Amino acid sequence: MTMPPRIAVTEAQIDRVVARFYSAVRQNPNLAPIFAAHVTDWPAHEEKIGRFWRNALLLQRSYDGNPMHVHQAAGNVHPEHFPIWLELFDRVLAEELPADLAQSWSALAHRVGRGLSYGLTPKNAGGAIPRLSLH
Numbered sequence: 001m002t003m004p005p006r007i008a009v010t011e012a013q014i015d016r017v018v019a020r021f022y023s024a025v026r027q028n029p030n031l032a033p034i035f036a037a038h039v040t041d042w043p044a045h046e047e048k049i050g051r052f053w054r055n056a057l058l059l060q061r062s063y064d065g066n067p068m069h070v071h072q073a074a075g076n077v078h079p080e081h082f083p084i085w086l087e088l089f090d091r092v093l094a095e096e097l098p099a100d101l102a103q104s105w106s107a108l109a110h111r112v113g114r115g116l117s118y119g120l121t122p123k124n125a126g127g128a129i130p131r132l133s134l135h
């Protein structure tokens with residue numbers, strides 16, 4: 001049985017949003033240096049992110065990475081970067097998609113962003129297991 005897509009975007013729309021977004025990231029004074037420290041092969045990065053979004057939006061089994069781990073391991077990605085990232089992402093969505101699709105995808109991105117950002121706050125970073133008191 002084929003599951004219906006969670007959000008009815010096309011693959012072409014995903015590719016276009018990803019390309020436009022990372023082009024904007026490379027020109028953003030706050031975000032560009034963070035990515036430059038990690039990403040040298042942009043086509044490969046965009047291809048991977050395209051698979052991540054196809055997985056999340058169209059329920060294709062196209063991505064099985066661990067974004068939480070990757071962002072923690074990067075070392076220079078901090079919670080305060082997320083509002084900047086999300087604002088830029090929302091701008092690209094609004095430019096590229098009809099309002100209802102932009103709104104649905106944006107809501108999902110903000111949910112994912114909250115989870116990732118929470119995992120980067122100092123008390124959660126590094127995946128430490130909390131010590132539970134026995135008393």
Ligand code: HEM
Nearest residue numbers: 031034035038052065066067070077081082085109112113
């Ligand atoms: C909702 C927000 C975000 C989503 C959905 C997202 C998603 C992803 C995904 C799927 C990857 C690839 C992980 C892998 O290698 O398997 C990635 C990599 C990366 N992300 Fe994000 N990200 C978000 C926010 C951010 C923010 C705020 C920053 C910092 C400004 C950031 C910086 C990076 C960098 C530098 C990499 C490359 C790491 C590397 O290749 O070593 N991301 N992101």
